[in-house]
Amino acid sequence: MRQARGPVSAKWFFGIAFVLVAAIVGVGFFASSNPDGLEFVAQSLGFSGSASESATSGSPVADYAVAGVENAWLATALAGLAGVALVLVLGMVLGLAVRRSRREPVEPS
Amino acid sequence: MHVPDGFLNVGTSVAAGVIAAVAVGVALTRAKAEQPTEYSVPMVGLVASFIFAGQMINFPVGAGTSGHLIGAALAAVLVGPWTAVLCLTAVLVVQALLFADGGITALGTNVTLMGVVAVFAAWGVFVLLRMLLPKRAAFVGGSAAVAALVSVPVAALAFTLLYAIGGQVPIDLGLLAGTMIGWHSIIGIGEAIITGVVVSTVVATRPDLVYGLRRFPVTSAPVAREPVGA
Numbered sequence: 001m002r003q004a005r006g007p008v009s010a011k012w013f014f015g016i017a018f019v020l021v022a023a024i025v026g027v028g029f030f031a032s033s034n035p036d037g038l039e040f041v042a043q044s045l046g047f048s049g050s051a052s053e054s055a056t057s058g059s060p061v062a063d064y065a066v067a068g069v070e071n072a073w074l075a076t077a078l079a080g081l082a083g084v085a086l087v088l089v090l091g092m093v094l095g096l097a098v099r100r101s102r103r104e105p106v107e108p109s
Numbered sequence: 110m111h112v113p114d115g116f117l118n119v120g121t122s123v124a125a126g127v128i129a130a131v132a133v134g135v136a137l138t139r140a141k142a143e144q145p146t147e148y149s150v151p152m153v154g155l156v157a158s159f160i161f162a163g164q165m166i167n168f169p170v171g172a173g174t175s176g177h178l179i180g181a182a183l184a185a186v187l188v189g190p191w192t193a194v195l196c197l198t199a200v201l202v203v204q205a206l207l208f209a210d211g212g213i214t215a216l217g218t219n220v221t222l223m224g225v226v227a228v229f230a231a232w233g234v235f236v237l238l239r240m241l242l243p244k245r246a247a248f249v250g251g252s253a254a255v256a257a258l259v260s261v262p263v264a265a266l267a268f269t270l271l272y273a274i275g276g277q278v279p280i281d282l283g284l285l286a287g288t289m290i291g292w293h294s295i296i297g298i299g300e301a302i303i304t305g306v307v308v309s310t311v312v313a314t315r316p317d318l319v320y321g322l323r324r325f326p327v328t329s330a331p332v333a334r335e336p337v338g339a
Contacts, residue, residue: 035174
């Protein structure tokens with residue numbers, strides 16, 4: 001079964017999509033610094049104290065900020081871009097892995 | 110809702126780790142059937158990186174609380190539920206190992222909550238709506254939004270169950286359930302809006318890339334400009 005491919009070519013679709021994803025972390029509306037739902041609940045019910053610091057808190061990009069970069073916005077934007085790039089590569093490797101291990105290739109692409 | 114180290118005892122964390130490992134193992138096998146399209150590789154990469162970006166952005170939900178996208182419904186509808194498990198796991202692993210977001214011993218817990226429970230809660234709702242609603246592309250964005258709305262409090266409920274089994278600090282479990290589900294229902298509205306907008310946009314521009322549309326006989330999306338293969 002084939003479906004209509006829509007009004008946008010794949011090149012444009014993925015091009016614009018990846019630019020948007022980079023823009024989300026690059027521009028950095030990391031907006032609210034309030035605790036997230038779970039942290040808030042943990043604080044209000046009194047079990048947040050049982051959280052221990054992450055073993056990776058010494059990472060150069062811990063808490064979404066590149067260590068040593070003075071400007072907070074820049075530190076977060078750079079950490080975000082690095083993360084997005086890494087996850088993009090990981091995701092594509094996963095995509096390749098689940099495609100490669102197919103028993104019979106359906107079509108060359 | 111990234112669980113830090115220390116909230117749950119070791120036994121519960123290990124058990125959640127086993128659940129997560131089994132789910133990822135099954136997903137590696139089952140995801141193959143979900144990825145027959147020629148654009149699988151960039152699509153899986155795109156969805157994973159979008160989820161990472163979306164999880165970085167905390168939107169305020171009032172009373173000093175914030176929420177962020179989980180992306181379970183978004184991934185399940187766009188690339189299929191088993192591939193979604195893999196996307197969420199990749200994001201959570203990178204966050205825990207590099208960004209100190211979510212604990213290391215809690216990684217299995219977080220994969221279980223956001224990568225397994227939220228994904229299949231979302232996919233269950235989406236499939237149910239797909240059966241009930243007319244098979245039209247126009248409904249897919251809305252169905253994905255409803256699936257997203259439900260997935261967040263269901264994951265919050267799953268956290269409460271894990272906490273009931275192995276929470277380190279004794280607290281009133283009924284109160285925990287109510288507070289977790291209450292706040293995460295509000296956060297779910299943000300999840301629903303983002304998911305609905307993104308899925309609708311992909312449906313309108315490249316319906317062939319949307320896994321949740323594949324069983325539809327015909328799509329009512331705009332006609333192809335590119336030649337459609339035989």
